[in-house]
Amino acid sequence: MSNKETYKLQIGPTHPAFKEPVRFEFEVDGEHVLHADIDMGYTHRGIEHVSKERNFIQIIYLLERICGICSTSHPMAYCLAVENAAEIEVPARAKYIRTIVGELERLHSHLLWAGVAAHEVGFDTLFYTTWDIREKVMDCLEVISGNRVNYAMLTIGGVRRDIIGEVAEAVNKTVEYYSDLYSQLEDIMLNDMSLRLRTENVGILTYDEALKLCAVGPTARASGLAKDVRADYAVNAYPDIPWLKAITPNDVGKKPVGDIYDRIVVRVLEIKQSVDIIRFCMENMPGGEIVAEPKAVKVINQLKKVKAHGIGRYEGPRGEVSHYDILDNNECPVGVKVKAPTYSNIISWVPMFRGAEIADIPIIMSSIDPCIACSDRASFVEGEGKKTVSFGELRKLSMEKMNKIRRGL
Amino acid sequence: MLHPEEIVNKLKEYIGDGLLEWEVRTRFDGVTNIREQKHLYIKLNRGAFHRSVAFLYKISPLHISCPMASIESEEAIELIYPFMIYSGHGDQTEQPLIVSYDIPKSDLRTVSVTDIIPGIIIMERETQEMLGIEVENLPDERRIFTPDNMEEGFLPLRDKVSGISEE
Amino acid sequence: MKKDSFKYFKRSLWAFHINSGSCNACDIEILAALTPRYDAERFGIKLVGTPRHADVLVITGTMTEKIKDKVIRVFNQVPDPKLVMVVGSCGISKGVFQESYAMAGPVDAHIPVDVYVPGCPPRPEAIIYGVARAWEKLEMLEKGNAAS
Ligand code: SF4
Numbered sequence: 001m002s003n004k005e006t007y008k009l010q011i012g013p014t015h016p017a018f019k020e021p022v023r024f025e026f027e028v029d030g031e032h033v034l035h036a037d038i039d040m041g042y043t044h045r046g047i048e049h050v051s052k053e054r055n056f057i058q059i060i061y062l063l064e065r066i067c068g069i070c071s072t073s074h075p076m077a078y079c080l081a082v083e084n085a086a087e088i089e090v091p092a093r094a095k096y097i098r099t100i101v102g103e104l105e106r107l108h109s110h111l112l113w114a115g116v117a118a119h120e121v122g123f124d125t126l127f128y129t130t131w132d133i134r135e136k137v138m139d140c141l142e143v144i145s146g147n148r149v150n151y152a153m154l155t156i157g158g159v160r161r162d163i164i165g166e167v168a169e170a171v172n173k174t175v176e177y178y179s180d181l182y183s184q185l186e187d188i189m190l191n192d193m194s195l196r197l198r199t200e201n202v203g204i205l206t207y208d209e210a211l212k213l214c215a216v217g218p219t220a221r222a223s224g225l226a227k228d229v230r231a232d233y234a235v236n237a238y239p240d241i242p243w244l245k246a247i248t249p250n251d252v253g254k255k256p257v258g259d260i261y262d263r264i265v266v267r268v269l270e271i272k273q274s275v276d277i278i279r280f281c282m283e284n285m286p287g288g289e290i291v292a293e294p295k296a297v298k299v300i301n302q303l304k305k306v307k308a309h310g311i312g313r314y315e316g317p318r319g320e321v322s323h324y325d326i327l328d329n330n331e332c333p334v335g336v337k338v339k340a341p342t343y344s345n346i347i348s349w350v351p352m353f354r355g356a357e358i359a360d361i362p363i364i365m366s367s368i369d370p371c372i373a374c375s376d377r378a379s380f381v382e383g384e385g386k387k388t389v390s391f392g393e394l395r396k397l398s399m400e401k402m403n404k405i406r407r408g409l
Numbered sequence: 410m411l412h413p414e415e416i417v418n419k420l421k422e423y424i425g426d427g428l429l430e431w432e433v434r435t436r437f438d439g440v441t442n443i444r445e446q447k448h449l450y451i452k453l454n455r456g457a458f459h460r461s462v463a464f465l466y467k468i469s470p471l472h473i474s475c476p477m478a479s480i481e482s483e484e485a486i487e488l489i490y491p492f493m494i495y496s497g498h499g500d501q502t503e504q505p506l507i508v509s510y511d512i513p514k515s516d517l518r519t520v521s522v523t524d525i526i527p528g529i530i531i532m533e534r535e536t537q538e539m540l541g542i543e544v545e546n547l548p549d550e551r552r553i554f555t556p557d558n559m560e561e562g563f564l565p566l567r568d569k570v571s572g573i574s575e576e
Numbered sequence: 577m578k579k580d581s582f583k584y585f586k587r588s589l590w591a592f593h594i595n596s597g598s599c600n601a602c603d604i605e606i607l608a609a610l611t612p613r614y615d616a617e618r619f620g621i622k623l624v625g626t627p628r629h630a631d632v633l634v635i636t637g638t639m640t641e642k643i644k645d646k647v648i649r650v651f652n653q654v655p656d657p658k659l660v661m662v663v664g665s666c667g668i669s670k671g672v673f674q675e676s677y678a679m680a681g682p683v684d685a686h687i688p689v690d691v692y693v694p695g696c697p698p699r700p701e702a703i704i705y706g707v708a709r710a711w712e713k714l715e716m717l718e719k720g721n722a723a724s
Binding site for chain 2: 084092095096211212213214215220225226227228229231232233234235236237238239240242245246284286309311313320322323324326334335337338339343344346347
């Protein structure tokens with residue numbers, strides 16, 4: 001090629017979730033991406049600032065709305081942080097219930113991701129299948145909490161609802177349903193030839209890059225970096241589970257490459273792990289209280305007397321959720337610092353995109369599970385913004401590539 | 410794997426007076442298998458920060474867990490970096506290592522550690538944007554989160570908060 | 577559904593979804609409405625990839641300062657007759673994010689809104705019901721246009 005002119009390609013900016021809406025600017029040479037640049041902040045809602053005007057209990061429900069998909073993870077990290085600062089002891093039963101709700105959330109989130117990823121590579125049958133399967137766990141969460149999303153289960157010092165009687169039965173049924181289904185799901189996700197061809201050796205993040213860029217969650221684990229807050233740091237009932245460890249592609253006897261396929265492997269295995277954890281918790285759940293102090297006013301008064309810092313960490317479906325709260329004899333924390341997992345992973349996109357094809361952009365984008373429908377709108381801008389191509393066309397490119405691969409099989 | 414006190418001793422040897430205060434706090438979790446987690450809080454001199462991070466990173470790669478928190482007082486802003494050490498070793502052995510230092514309000518500057526931990530870049534950009542602390546040697550200085558039409562000098566996470574200009 | 581409701585179902589209704597700063601919960605419920613359990617596509621309701629093909633603009637979220645101009649631009653790209661539907665409490669009234677500095681206000685402070693679906697997040701059934709109401713209004717608008 002004699003003509004070495006490169007194009008700028010813009011994608012975005014509509015993209016959901018806290019701190020995650022992104023506008024990409026790619027520098028492309030023909031079909032290949034040379035460099036990616038990221039611009040964020042479109043749905044920045046100033047939650048850290050708003051939280052200065054709410055009291056300790058109100059903040060829980062505000063933080064739940066940071067992300068509607070990992071809507072237990074943020075309140076969980078916040079409650080852990082406040083409990084850490086004020087040295088509140090959480091009852092044993094509450095720890096188990098927290099674990100169960102957290103794992104149910106992971107189940108729904110990973111299934112959701114599997115669907116979105118399948119959609120991005122043009123495999124819509126799988127998209128509809130996984131979302132159909134996912135409705136079962138949504139039902140279960142609804143039975144437990146009364147809402148499909150944003151379950152408001154947590155409070156400082158425990159949980160708000162118990163899992164007993166019919167509710168416990170519903171959870172057990174859900175566990176059975178998914179363990180029966182798992183082998184089928186694993187077979188589709190891991191052995192489908194066209195999916196493998198689209199994802200193997202695409203969007204690579206090496207071990208060193210993952211370490212340097214502080215990647216978290218399945219994104220890091222797929223690169224062989226076994227970071228998992230559940231295994232690294234003592235939270236909830238996780239230390240009780242003797243076989244719990246971070247899942248990497250090594251568990252299926254595969255050397256981690258850090259490509260998209262490895263991320264699928266990690267997430268699929270985690271579906272099984274979640275089911276096992278829920279079963280373990282249901283079998284071993286101790287009795288007793290579910291909350292240390294049920295009266296919100298008393299909790300606030302107790303927290304008013306505290307002057308300390310607290311750190312709360314939890315492994316959300318997408319990775320480490322971390323909160324740092326500063327309590328200073330006040331009705332609300334004087335500082336709430338929030339980190340969502342995608343915040344850590346965003347920077348990992350840069351090496352993943354290097355050298356990628358344009359048709360692979362959607363799948364690489366969603367491979368870190370940034371939060372669903374980033375597929376809102378994308379446009380190509382060629383030269384001085386003369387030509388624009390819609391996201392629909394980008395997806396068409398992706399579908400065409402899939403069809404080409406299928407035909408070649 | 411080093412005990413927090415050993416980490417402190419090594420660091421003290423290396424930076425001497427740069428280390429102002431330190432404290433180890435313990436936290437327990439688990440039900441039948443109760444695990445103990447040691448948190449190390451270190452307070453440094455601003456000048457010793459970059460060197461210390463480089464030194465600690467050599468012991469074991471640091472993971473930055475949360476964007477920098479801040480406490481504002483009359484003359485200074487305390488900036489708090491929640492690092493983690495020994496991440497990924499499993500078995501509940503990760504240790505939080507919380508490093509903080511004061512920045513006088515008359516001279517709101519600090520230095521970037523992106524050369525040691527490249528993954529910290531977005532958090533440093535956020536610090537610069539939200540707190541108005543100038544981060545030197547930052548490879549990328551653009552704002553991230555706040556709207557473009559925001560008043561010059563509006564710093565959302567400082568105590569006094571103004572608003573967005575009505576166009 | 578009542579039998580005579582079917583008189584409205586003359587053609588398919590295409591919707592374009594834009595996120596103006598939502599927490600994602602509303603977005604996944606919209607997607608859930610399209611998948612097999614709720615299957616809105618059996619009514620011909622479909623999400624499209626570009627505003628220029630859409631009849632209804634579905635907005636989730638609170639309208640942040642940074643995205644305001646983009647939403648207005650998308651609104652202008654939707655051909656007439658068009659309807660705007662806001663899904664979720666935070667787009668209707670700012671919801672839980674009241675005091676935030678980054679909010680440009682509820683969606684209807686900036687563009688005209690026809691259908692509100694309250695809830696945080698609303699259930700998929702509620703979203704489908706909202707689209708059906710939008711549909712009725714659209715047909716009414718078209719009838720009005722034909723008459724004049
Ligand atoms: S209405 Fe509630 S659930 Fe929907 S986007 Fe807003 S905060 Fe999230």
